[in-house]
Amino acid sequence: MATQVKEKKPLHLANKMNIKKGDTVLIITGKDRGKEGVVSRALPQVNKVIVEGLNVVKKHVKPQGQTRQGGVIEKAMPLQVSNxxxxxxxxxxxxxxxxxxxxxxxxxxLRPVRVCKKCHKVIEDRTRS
Structure with missing residues (x-):
């Protein structure tokens, strides 16, 4: 069973995403629908974001010598930005x-800013504060 791997675009050709690191988001589809969380990482090359504590999977890892202990760890996986x-x-x-x-x-x-479509106010960047 072959899986298709989406090619990563170079950062200067990647799509502009309206969601950045530090933003609070609401998940609108999937198993965590209706939950809120903070974006811990944005991946514009593949159009995905990682939300802290949501979309968590269990991953089995092998021990690697003296550095890493083996076992089952919980890891937050990326979500499509459209979700x-x-x-x-x-x-x-x-x-x-x-x-x-x-x-x-x-x-x-004049600088580009993100503006809310409902209240027409500027959405402040949490990372720049």
Whole structure:
């Protein structure tokens, strides 16, 4: 049984994702549907995100000499980015995201920001704070 492996794109050719590390997301499909979590890692080359404590599987690992102990570990696996929905930092609702160029910073230079489709406010980056 052959499985197809999706090719990783170079980072400069990868799709732009509206979900970043540190965002709170709601899972909308799958076994963890309706649960919320924080994105611990974003994988734009393959359009996936890893959410802390969700989509967890048990993995059997062999011991490797003196460094790693063997046994069964629980590991969070990647979710397709289309199966999660970003929660707005202002209205606390799951929402779609638009991108706009707004003046930000001390120099008031136009910079691209993520904007909530429901309340039309800027979604702040948790990683930059």
């Amino acid at each position: 999660v929905m970003l929660k707005c930092t202002e209205c606390k609702e799951p929402t779609r995201v638009s991108r706009e160029r707004r003046p930000l910073g001390q120099d008031q230079k």
